[in-house]
Amino acid sequence: MITIKRFSSTDTDFKAKLDALLAFEGAQDESIDRTVADILADVKKRGDEAVIEYTNRFDRLTAKSMSELELSHEELQQALASLPADQRAALELAAQRVRVYHERQPLQGWQYEEQSDDLKGTMLGQKITPLDRVGLYVPGGKAAYPSSVLMNAIPAKVAGVKELIMVVPTPNGERNALVLAAAALSGVDRVFCIGGAQAVGALAYGTQTVPQVDKIVGPGNAYVAAAKRRVFGVVGIDMVAGPSEILVVCDGKTDPDWVAMDLFSQAEHDELAQSILVCPDAAYIDRVYASIEKLLPTMPRQEIIRTALQDRGALITVRDLDEACAIANRIAPEHLELSIADADQWVDKITNAGAIFIGPYTSESLGDYCAGPNHVLPTSGSARFSSPLGVYDFQKRSSLIRVSQTGAKTLGRVASILAQGEGLPAHAKSADYRVES
Incomplete structure (x- = not known):
């Protein structure tokens, strides 16, 4: 049996319960921060020598030079060619869809001339130019995410970034063919098999071999996140991401097994992930809970899912769908599923969400891989003031005044x-x- 918080918007202490559910202590571990500070300082001082030393230590390698840690374009193409036909086709289709979507985002500046007599000849506008060089961090080893390569690299290339440097750790020399194939498809210019804080430091400060970048994007572990925080200001970063989140607003008509699995899809990321269902039908919530109990034992990552659901998950009964949307705006989730039969008419009610998945057939997992919009989304309520990663994150704007x-x-x-x-x-x-x- 799994214990998940259940409460109702009619409870007298509903606000306190919701606030407690959403509370997340994201304070940085001081020991991690100290370690990262030391590594960054060493990389800044010694460059390649320090990067090689830390890479050999943490990834259990024996590299003597940076040339051993950089992959050639031929190696990336070989990885692409080595994929099974179905994997390659899926990766190529996903890359195409991500590229087409991001090509619709604005790329051009604008300007206008003043028309009044006392200002005639005066021009105002905005010039948009791409960043010169961007660093992309990609988790490596068994935790390999080719989708992250596509979502970070393709909008950068669409924006016109001249050089894209990818870093990916290869513990024990383990190179993931899907990740390297995604780099080939996305137009990544250089790939270094380095990771951790030392890779972030190399990108931020530059070394004898790794060129300094203007911005660092991409997910990583606690050491990577701490390093990105520390180098912000020297370079730009995409965001400080929190645990994964999904909020499902349901009218009680979707197959409860579908909703249970959608909740699992985020809970399986890690124990701190958050999965919430909001529905006006209490009997339907009972059915979803029954589906959770039935399906959980079939999940390979069931212990992670169980912990996430018990610690940070919730099943919330509301008065109606209007109230459900108001609560969704209060939560401002990373992923919001409107699992409602007539979902389109409810979209305008939503003002705070990283991505909105409209209708019962639109599972969050499609957005993660191949729908086209970016899966790098604001978390921890930051959708109230920030947006998904996009072409605009790889551009800078200059005001024009003549x-x-x-x-x-x-x-x-x-x-x-x-x-x-x-x-x-x-x-x-x-x-x-x-x-x-």
């Missing part, structure tokens, strides 16, 4: 008045010179 002689007189007077009000006379005089000319 002021005509006429415009300088009109705007200069305004700027001068405001600058004097702020006590910045040089600013005011700089504007006044153009007015007086």
Whole structure:
């Protein structure tokens, strides 16, 4: 028997129960942070030598030089060619769908000319340019995620990033063919078989062999996350990701086995993952619970799922679907399934979610692999103010300002008045010179 929290929106202490459910202590482990700080400092100081030393120690390798840790384009293509036909076809289709979706995201800047007589000839706008070089961290060894390669590398290439450097640890020399094949399909430029904080440090500071990047993206363990936090500011990072989350809003008409498995799909990530069902039908929630008990013993990762559901999962009864959507907005989940027969009419009710899966046939797992939208999503309620990874994360925007002689007189007077009000006379005089000319 599995114990999952069950409560109702009509409970007098509902808010307290929901707050307790959502509370997550993401404080960093001090010992991890100290270790990471030391590794980063050493990589910054000694470069390749330190990277090789830590890689040999942590991944149990015997590399003598960085050339032994860099893969050639031929090796990536060989990995692609080695895949079974069904795996290659699936990977290629997923890559195509991810690329097509991201190609629809805006790539161009804009500008406009002022039309009034006193500003004629003045142009304002925005120039969008891709980042020059990006680092992609990919987990390696048995925890291999080719989908992460596609989701991080393809939007970077669509954005026009000139050079994409991938790092992936290979414990005991174990190289995952799917990951390398995904790199080949995604247009990754260079691949280094290094991981951990030392790989993040190499990307952030640059070494004799690994070029310094402008931004680091991609998931990793606690040491990688700590390293990304520490190098932020030297380089950009994508986000500080928390545990995986799914919230299913259901009308009580979906097959309960489907919903149970959808809850499992996130719970199997790790013990801190969160899976929540919200439904106005208490009898249906009973059926989902019965499906959970029936299906859990069939799951290879059942102990991880069990722990996640017992510690951070919940089955919540609500008054109606309107209230369910309001609670969804309060939670702001990473993944939100609207498992509702007429789901389209409820989408406008949702304002906070990383990704919205519309209708009972749209399982979250499709979004993870091949639907097309990015699976790198905001977690821990950050969907209230942040967005999925996209082309825009690999671009930077510059404001364009060209002021005509006429415009300088009109705007200069305004700027001068405001600058004097702020006590910045040089600013005011700089504007006044153009007015007086």
